[in-house]
Structures are given as structure tokens and as C-alpha cells.
Amino acid sequence: MIKAVILDWAGTVLDHGSRAPMGAFVEAFRRFGVEISIADARGPMGMAKADHIRLVGRAVNDAWRARHGRDFDERDVQAIFAVFEPLNIAAVEAHSALIPGAREALAWCAARGIRIGSTTGYTRPIMERLAPLAAAQGFVPEVMVCAGDLAAGRPAPLQMWKAMAEMGVCPAEAVAKVDDTPPGIGEGRAAGTWAIGVALSGNIAGLSAAELAALPQAERAALRARATAELAGAGAHLVIDSIADLPDALDAIAARMARGERPDGR
Numbered sequence: 001m002i003k004a005v006i007l008d009w010a011g012t013v014l015d016h017g018s019r020a021p022m023g024a025f026v027e028a029f030r031r032f033g034v035e036i037s038i039a040d041a042r043g044p045m046g047m048a049k050a051d052h053i054r055l056v057g058r059a060v061n062d063a064w065r066a067r068h069g070r071d072f073d074e075r076d077v078q079a080i081f082a083v084f085e086p087l088n089i090a091a092v093e094a095h096s097a098l099i100p101g102a103r104e105a106l107a108w109c110a111a112r113g114i115r116i117g118s119t120t121g122y123t124r125p126i127m128e129r130l131a132p133l134a135a136a137q138g139f140v141p142e143v144m145v146c147a148g149d150l151a152a153g154r155p156a157p158l159q160m161w162k163a164m165a166e167m168g169v170c171p172a173e174a175v176a177k178v179d180d181t182p183p184g185i186g187e188g189r190a191a192g193t194w195a196i197g198v199a200l201s202g203n204i205a206g207l208s209a210a211e212l213a214a215l216p217q218a219e220r221a222a223l224r225a226r227a228t229a230e231l232a233g234a235g236a237h238l239v240i241d242s243i244a245d246l247p248d249a250l251d252a253i254a255a256r257m258a259r260g261e262r263p264d265g266r
Helices: 020-030 038-042 049-059 061-068 074-095 102-111 124-135 158-167 182-191 209-214 217-233 243-258
Strands: 004-007 115-123 144-147 175-179 194-198 238-240
Touching: 004 158, 004 243, 020 038, 020 049, 020 074, 038 049, 049 061, 049 074, 049 115, 074 124, 102 115, 102 243, 115 124, 115 158, 115 182, 124 144, 144 158, 158 175, 158 182, 175 182, 175 243, 182 194, 182 217, 194 217, 194 243, 217 238, 238 243
Parallel strands: 004 115, 004 175, 115 144, 175 194, 194 238
Antiparallel strands: none
């Protein structure tokens, strides 16, 4: 009953823990004399990267003013973005491995005629480096809509609507969006689709697959609970640990649809 799944990239399909952008954000601000934390860098993850920089800059405005003698402004967003984007392009190669279970979940969808599209908070230049690395591992979505392709990024629905239009898929209630960030979940909800949050492989957990596997059970459970609360708060209809659990999630949504439920709750 689900015709298509629109997948996010980093933290959802590849780059366990969504780690590629973190060092790039920290280093970009450092080059302008301002130290930011990983928590600062992760806060707005999922948004278009210029929007992300804008929000981080506002959050560290006191430090920016102390260093530069003025408030953080739009000139600074563009200057930092010009430094950030090449750093992120360089970083994706080391963080391009598919998340465990991704191939199997994609094959499950293909066997059932469920089509695969994608949206991303990455810009097209970043994706020009990352997409071939993903393709070599078997991830080739029908469409790829990037930050900057349209007038507004996440959580606005424009990227989702463009992906669905290019795929020729409708209605929205026959589509599921899968994402590891609140802005990405918001994107799906704004577009009228089902929204599936990814708790443990993504940005909120922020751990590599090895780090997550080494985590004691109680800490893992606490991390899952925190990520689930954030994603559910953003509007996720259900939350899974990783893309490996996507088949079960789609079966659960199909059962809800069979009972007459819609993603908008009507």
C-alpha cells in the first residue's frame, strides 16, 4: 500500500552517526576564530547547510561578537559556507559506508515494487562526491533532491514534493519519508506523507556502528528513548533503530492504512 519511500542520506542510509558534517562545521567556525562544540554543530542537523550555519551562528553570537566586535550576520553565513562546503566534500569519502541492513531493506522494497527516492540537506556539489560512492555500494535512488535546488529547504515540503513529482508518485499518503532528524521528519509531515524516524544510526545518537555496538544495554536504551522522543516530538508516526528495521515499519504502516488511518490523522 506504500508506493514509494523517500530516504534521507547521511545517518539514514549511509554514514552511521552522521559524522561527516561535524568536523567540517567545527573547523569552518574555527577558521573564523570561534570554537563551537559538536553539540552546537549537531543541533540544526537535517536543515540545508546555509540555514544550519545561520542557526549555529546565532547560537554562538556572544562568542562571535567577542572575537569580531559585531553580531553574526548574513555576510558571515556566506563566508563560513564557502569554507564549510569544500571541507564537507572532502569528509564524505571517509563516511560513505552504507548503514548495516541498508542493502537488505532496499532489496525488500524492490521485491515489493516500492520505489525509492531521496532528499538531502547536502548541497549538490557535496552529493556529486557522495552519490557515486553510494552507487558503488548499490544505493541508486530514482531521484535525488538536494539543499539549494529549491527556494526553501527542510522542514519545508518543497524537496519532498519535487521528489514525488519527478517520480510521478501520488497521493502523498502512499509515500513514506525516512529521516534521522527533526527537520527531515517535519519535511515529510509538511508534505503530507508518513514519517519514519531513525533513532540509533543517525545524528541524535551520533555514534559509529562500532561505538553503538560497544554501548552497554542501559545506555543504549536511554539513547534510544531520547532520540525517539525528539523524533516523535517532530511528528514521526513511528521510530525505528535503523534502516534495517524499515520492512517492519512499512508493514506496520500498511496495517494502519488498512484500518483506514491516514498520515494527517483524518
